[in-house]
Amino acid sequence: MYGMSIPRIVIVGGGFGGVYTARHLKPIVEKGIAEVTIINRDNYFLFTPLLHEVATGALSSHSVVEPIREILRGSNVHFVQAEVKGIDADKKLVKTSSGPIAYDYLVVSSGATTNYYGVPGAEKYSLTLKDLSDAINIRTALIKACEKAAMTTDIEERRRLLSVLIVGGGATGVELAAELIEFMRDTLCSYYHHACFDSGDMTVTLVASSPDLLPVFPQEMRAIALEELKKRGVDVRLGVNVIEVANHEVRTGKPAVIAPAAPGSPVPHITQTAVIESVILAQTIIWVAGVAATQWDIPGAERERGNRIKIDELLRVVGRPEIFALGDASGTYPMLAQVASQQAKIVARNITAVIESKPEHMKPFSFKQKGLLASLGKWYAVGSIHGVTLKGPFMWWLWRTIYLFNFHSWRKRFRIAAEWTVDLFYPRDISSM
Ligand SMILES: Cc1cc2nc3c(=O)[nH]c(=O)nc-3n(C[C@H](O)[C@H](O)[C@H](O)COP(=O)(O)OP(=O)(O)OC[C@H]3O[C@@H](n4cnc5c(N)ncnc54)[C@H](O)[C@@H]3O)c2cc1C
Structure with missing residues (x-):
């Protein structure tokens, strides 16, 4: 050799x-x-x-x-x-x-x-959830907003600081919205009660351009997700196009329509200018609209x-x-x-x-869908397994168990199981990193 x-x-x-x-x-x-x-x-x-x-x-x-x-x-x-x-x-x-x-x-x-789809300001003014640092940034931004809100006596300003806007109605947006509203209203609210926060001060709005949440999931799952998010207090706005993002502000409306450049012309031309229909103010903007x-x-x-x-x-x-x-x-x-x-x-x-x-x-690839699952906060998940849609605490337990066994090492599985158990009985840590 x-x-x-x-x-x-x-x-x-x-x-x-x-x-x-x-x-x-x-x-x-x-x-x-x-x-x-x-x-x-x-x-x-x-x-x-x-x-x-x-x-x-x-x-x-x-x-x-x-x-x-x-x-x-x-x-x-x-x-x-x-x-x-x-x-x-x-x-x-x-x-x-x-x-x-x-x-x-x-x-x-x-x-x-x-994917920011070229929406002006989206990358600059919003957080996203794609890797570990993104998750840490979201948590830090929320805790910082609470600290600022605790220093103001202006109710309107406090509510603005405690507002979160999620752009994107896919699985990431839905799961995040359900977890966030719970985290803000149960955990953060309890730590800042001396500052007169109440759960009504904290808002989570989810906007999506599609007419439904979870557009690639079965219809029954979509309806359950929508109902559950609303029940938990998330303000869901569907069929809404975000056309611009600015500092703590999202503008929605009709996007500009740009036609390809005409033969002989180097510049594409705008056949319809963007029309702003509404402005949503939010301290924390999270963009999870696509990849x-x-x-x-x-x-x-x-x-x-x-x-x-x-x-x-x-x-x-x-x-x-x-x-x-x-x-x-x-x-x-x-x-x-x-x-x-x-x-x-x-x-x-x-x-x-x-x-x-x-x-x-050599073998050709064919995808075998094993099922679809989405968690909707603590104790609740919705899933479709072999075409059957199931929801509730059992699905939530199943969802967690399946994910746990997707980790490679037992060390990690034990660690996660321990953290989940602690989370059931104690308030979450709000140390800001
Ligand atoms: C928040 C979130 C939740 C999700 N939830 C689910 C779910 O519940 N179920 C599900 O089935 N799917 C889920 N997905 C989708 C799933 O994560 C992806 O489909 C899957 O990770 C794709 O695997 P991959 O190997 O193609 O890419 P990844 O797992 O993203 O791996 C790509 C790797 O390449 C590395 N990389 C990229 N560019 C470079 C570079 N230039 N140099 C060096 N390294 C580089 C990255 O750091 C990364 O480690 C979720 C995705 C996100 C973001």
Whole structure:
């Protein structure tokens, strides 16, 4: 074997797609027939479905992350903590903040970033919920707003400071709204009662451009989510377009319509100017209205809506058979952790088949929906399992149990279970980091 090199598989992204692919590739690493390197910006895997619980203090930030080195311990998979800057597909190099890394097969699982859809001021004036620092920022902003509100005797100003506006009616917006209203009215209110806060001072408004909440969920789940949020006191406004965000202010109305540039003209022209119909004031604005795939130019690769990489049924990048893409970075399937983790198995299988020169072992991907779940605050969740919609405390317990068992280590599972138990009996911590 001396002098012979083995194929190098490089995985970009250590989230659901990347980490699960690396785990499924363990057998060929152990056989010594391939070398696997995973590159991620942070040294941990982030369990995004519980981020809203960090934002509202139900879980500590350490609980929703697991070190990638710990997940891959004993597997001989290499880990590189670096920022990926680009891909030179012709030279087969990944350009990173720690220098270039060569590959023979590349797996792109770099996820997605918040999509602001070009709405002016949205990125500058709102918080979002995509990674751990976002969750910490939301919690800090809420606690800071409470401290400011405690210093004022002006009731109107206090109410303004204690107002939160969420833009986006998908699962993240809905789960966050339900948790936030509870956190603000139960936890924060109890800590600041001496400052005359009452739960009526605290408002959570959710605006969504779609006519329904949870637009990709079954109709029955949508109706339950809407009813439950309203019951909990969230001001839900549907069919509302946010056209501009300013400092503590959101303007809604009809967006500008911009036509593509006419032949011979370099500038697109505005066929209809934006019309502001209403202004909503809020101290804390959180934008969770959509995501777009993280982008680098991969020469020859085609892109779909949301900048997602076009893939074939074997999960190879169309036009680049040595590059595989999965999860939120790739197109066709819903942007869900369960899609990314199912695709990881197929990517690992197909790369193994190529390396072992057994192309007949390659398998096309087909997504098997295992169910849909959304938590709606403490003791309540709604879910659809095998087409049956269920709601209530049992669903909430099931939702938590399923997520708990999605963590890789027992250490983390015990830690989360302990934090959830403490949360049932004691008020949440409001230390501002
Ligand atoms: C708040 C929230 C709640 C969610 N809840 C659910 C849920 O309940 N159920 C569900 O199924 N799905 C849920 N999702 C969606 C789910 O998180 C994604 O579909 C899933 O994470 C996609 O996996 P992925 O591997 O494609 O991307 P990710 O898991 O996002 O992983 C991408 C990784 O790539 C890294 N990366 C990106 N760019 C670079 C770079 N330039 N250099 C180095 N590293 C980079 C990132 O740091 C990240 O670690 C939720 C998402 C969010 C944001």
